[in-house]
Amino acid sequence: MTLKTEPFVINLGPMHPSTHGVFRMRLTLDGEVVVDVEPVFGYLHRGLEKLAESRTYKQNFPYTDRLDYVSSMSNGMAYAMAVEKLAGIRVPERAEYIRVIMAELQRIASHLLAVGSFTNDLGTFFTPFMYMFREREKIVDLFEMVSGQRLLYNYMRFGGVSQDLPDEFLPALEKLVRTMPGYIDEYDQLLAENEVLLARSKGVGVLPRDMAINYSASGPVLRASGVEWDVRKADPYSIYDRFEFKIPTAQNGDCYDRYRVRIAEMRQSLRIIEQAMQQMPAGEIINKVPLRLRPPAGEAYARIESTKGELGFYLVSDGSDKPYRFHVRAPSLINLTALRQMVIGCKLADVIAVFGSIDICMGEVDR
Amino acid sequence: MATLPSVINAASNPLALAADWPGNFWLHLLVFTLVIIGFVFTTVVIFIWFERRLVGRFQIRLGPNRAGPFGLLQPVADVLKLLTKEGNTPKNGDKLLFWLAPMVAFTPVLLVFAVIPFWEGATLVDLDIGVVYIIAISSLSSIGIFMAGWASNNKYSLIGAMRDVGQLVSYEIPLVLSIAGVVLFSGSLSVGGVVAAQDIPFILLQPLAFAIYFMAGLAEINRCPFDMVEADSELISGYNIEFSGMKFAMLMLTEYSEAILLSVLVTTFFLGGWRGPWLPPVVWFIIKVVGVFFLIDWVRFTLMRLRIDQVMAFAWKFLLPLALINLVITGIEVVLLPDISPWLLMVINLAVMVFLILTWARMFKPGGKKVEA
Numbered sequence: 001m002t003l004k005t006e007p008f009v010i011n012l013g014p015m016h017p018s019t020h021g022v023f024r025m026r027l028t029l030d031g032e033v034v035v036d037v038e039p040v041f042g043y044l045h046r047g048l049e050k051l052a053e054s055r056t057y058k059q060n061f062p063y064t065d066r067l068d069y070v071s072s073m074s075n076g077m078a079y080a081m082a083v084e085k086l087a088g089i090r091v092p093e094r095a096e097y098i099r100v101i102m103a104e105l106q107r108i109a110s111h112l113l114a115v116g117s118f119t120n121d122l123g124t125f126f127t128p129f130m131y132m133f134r135e136r137e138k139i140v141d142l143f144e145m146v147s148g149q150r151l152l153y154n155y156m157r158f159g160g161v162s163q164d165l166p167d168e169f170l171p172a173l174e175k176l177v178r179t180m181p182g183y184i185d186e187y188d189q190l191l192a193e194n195e196v197l198l199a200r201s202k203g204v205g206v207l208p209r210d211m212a213i214n215y216s217a218s219g220p221v222l223r224a225s226g227v228e229w230d231v232r233k234a235d236p237y238s239i240y241d242r243f244e245f246k247i248p249t250a251q252n253g254d255c256y257d258r259y260r261v262r263i264a265e266m267r268q269s270l271r272i273i274e275q276a277m278q279q280m281p282a283g284e285i286i287n288k289v290p291l292r293l294r295p296p297a298g299e300a301y302a303r304i305e306s307t308k309g310e311l312g313f314y315l316v317s318d319g320s321d322k323p324y325r326f327h328v329r330a331p332s333l334i335n336l337t338a339l340r341q342m343v344i345g346c347k348l349a350d351v352i353a354v355f356g357s358i359d360i361c362m363g364e365v366d367r
Numbered sequence: 368m369a370t371l372p373s374v375i376n377a378a379s380n381p382l383a384l385a386a387d388w389p390g391n392f393w394l395h396l397l398v399f400t401l402v403i404i405g406f407v408f409t410t411v412v413i414f415i416w417f418e419r420r421l422v423g424r425f426q427i428r429l430g431p432n433r434a435g436p437f438g439l440l441q442p443v444a445d446v447l448k449l450l451t452k453e454g455n456t457p458k459n460g461d462k463l464l465f466w467l468a469p470m471v472a473f474t475p476v477l478l479v480f481a482v483i484p485f486w487e488g489a490t491l492v493d494l495d496i497g498v499v500y501i502i503a504i505s506s507l508s509s510i511g512i513f514m515a516g517w518a519s520n521n522k523y524s525l526i527g528a529m530r531d532v533g534q535l536v537s538y539e540i541p542l543v544l545s546i547a548g549v550v551l552f553s554g555s556l557s558v559g560g561v562v563a564a565q566d567i568p569f570i571l572l573q574p575l576a577f578a579i580y581f582m583a584g585l586a587e588i589n590r591c592p593f594d595m596v597e598a599d600s601e602l603i604s605g606y607n608i609e610f611s612g613m614k615f616a617m618l619m620l621t622e623y624s625e626a627i628l629l630s631v632l633v634t635t636f637f638l639g640g641w642r643g644p645w646l647p648p649v650v651w652f653i654i655k656v657v658g659v660f661f662l663i664d665w666v667r668f669t670l671m672r673l674r675i676d677q678v679m680a681f682a683w684k685f686l687l688p689l690a691l692i693n694l695v696i697t698g699i700e701v702v703l704l705p706d707i708s709p710w711l712l713m714v715i716n717l718a719v720m721v722f723l724i725l726t727w728a729r730m731f732k733p734g735g736k737k738v739e740a
Contacts, residue, residue: 010522018600032526032675121600123672125591130426196592196671348526349601349674 021362044366052326065152068364071307073106076156082302082313087295092284095160104269109139110307111262114359121356160286201255205342205354215338219309220261225253231305255357332360399491403480411623412442425668454612464518469617472511486641486648497558509535519609527605530595537682542583544690548576548697562640570637575720588625591667630659
């Protein structure tokens with residue numbers, strides 16, 4: 001005898017603890033198996049790109065922090081680079097090093113959050129999350145030293161950074177770089193070979209290599225699918241060509257690989273910070289830039305390897321002090337488009353795991 | 368197994384109570400009903416505090432420390448808050464079932480305590496079929512949970528409720544089979560008899576049964592890593608998502624009293640119940656219960672949640688065969704080797720457990736291949 005069954009629709013979100021903000025998925029379930037998924041965006045839409053057109057270049061700076069609010073430093077760096085390209089502003093050597101250090105610290109902080117909340121999505125009761133927040137706290141303390149803020153730093157400026165490093169910064173950073181590998185080892189001991197983690201994340205949410213490229217995914221999502229592509233190497237910006245580091249990749253493109261790639265990237269970021277600390281010269285931290293910046297008419301696109309993938313700012317200037325067009329290429333949004341590919345056929349619990357492993361930030365998805 | 372030497376203490380305890388202790392049958396009933404209700408409610412309150420402090424330590428933070436010394440009044444504050452909250456009933460839900468569900472869920476848990484001996488003779492009623500009674504009654508609270516999920520008229524609750532029933536049906540079998548080993552050894556279906564037979568705690572003689580019982584019990588009471596019913600990160604809170612106020616408090620009470628029940632049952636069946644040297648029996652009982660509760664929490668705060676198909680596969684492919692093998696081995700030992708030294712038996716059973724678990728873990732990998740539903 002076969003029972004008559006019918007699929008039913010369940011709204012996952014927008015108010016759901018595991019949607020990392022306000023994202024909604026209309027899931028069609030056949031029992032526990034996902035038959036269809038329809039992502040619904042826009043609950044956090046603030047009209048940021050349009051808003052930016054009525055603000056001066058400088059006034060737009062704080063808005064960029066609010067895009068991906070867990071990696072504000074990277075956002076500021078990308079926006080500053082775009083405007084510098086547009087207006088032809090040069091950046092002093094020391095400022096470049098400070099920017100790189102900040103961006104890499106931000107990458108570690110963001111990956112800690114990503115891995116921590118990924119394990120949360122798998123159902124640990126916040127324990128790994130809290131362990132990772134212990135270290136994220138130290139990085140946030142460093143950011144507080146230089147910028148006075150703990151979440152939205154607003155630290156980058158056109159032609160440099162807003163303040164020089166305070167005296168206590170470098171010793172604290174040195175201590176962090178020295179101790180951090182031990183902490184990463186600790187996470188590996190606790191998580192990497194955990195049977196339940198393997199069971200829940202291996203072979204779940206597979207994004208094959210060619211699909212990852214077709215979806216134009218970037219960041220850890222792309223690298224976990226076996227594509228060795230990183231803006232820092234593929235199109236070196238700032239001073240990244242001076243550092244030695246590897247691009248960690250994995251082969252299977254499942255949730256476990258994405259987690260492993262993030263862990264490996266943290267170690268590489270530490271390597272970069274270490275080299276930057278040794279090479280950092282003394283000198284100016286900011287070049288003089290007119291108070292009311294009027295870039296010549298034209299357009300510019302600057303991209304960086306943000307914590308979640310390729311973050312690009314596309315700016316068009318008509319010669320006035322406000323951008324004519326302000327567009328963000330948000331890695332979270334573009335990585336999220338691959339969600340459907342990954343979750344169809346999974347169980348309900350896997351949807352959450354896959355969603356967590358993509359590591360999105362709704363502030364960036366909806367803008 | 369009359370030949371077992373007494374390693375804990377003699378079964379004849381000076382503190383032993385007569386079967387109708389204060390002298391009258393009705394008085395006995397009254398006193399022990401109050402004792403059980405008091406025990407369950409106070410331990411729930413204390414264990415909630417204990418768990419929250421403990422999870423603070425696990426997660427390198429402090430845990431509640433504002434209300435009273437060491438945050439001891441935190442559960443009181445929680446209960447007061449819940450008491451003052453509005454009890455909301457979903458508009459299109461089944462109002463009668465919604466009202467009934469918390470009570471249906473909680474009552475069976477309380478009923479099971481009727482046969483638990485707190486020390487010798489200190490039990491409401493020592494049924495001759497106490498073990499069967501426990502098995503029969505303790506699974507009833509799932510009906511309440513299913514009622515709660517159904518009556519809420521919420522898809523998340525319904526998924527949680529359906530998971531609960533599926534899980535109960537699967538895990539009841541290894542659970543019962545593992546207790547069967549204990550019953551075979553003690554030769555008695557009465558809970559008092561099982562405790563009296565434990566001159567050596569059964570955790571040493573029946574290590575495999577203990578492991579199976581503990582894991583299946585975790586699944587029965589929906590604790591991590593088998594907390595499919597609640598699944599914070601997927602179903603938000605599962606079956607109790609629509610509940611508020613005192614109805615929610617009752618469901619929470621059910622959940623924690625079930626955890627305490629599991630600790631009490633593990634203590635009674637495997638750790639020798641109230642028996643122990645030097646200290647008064649009831650102190651031993653409480654120490655063991657707290658120890659098992661600590662173990663439950665340890666698992667909860669360390670492990671991730673399994674997926675529903677993996678949970679099911681774990682019951683049918685891992686626990687059930689092991690429980691059957693354990694039952695057969697125990698039967699052979701009891702029938703063919705009645706006079707064997709218990710120390711030798713201990714070594715044999717421990718070796719059997721290690722061998723079986725390692726073999727099965729090699730054959731059955733939850734992460735190795737995708738398990739089809």
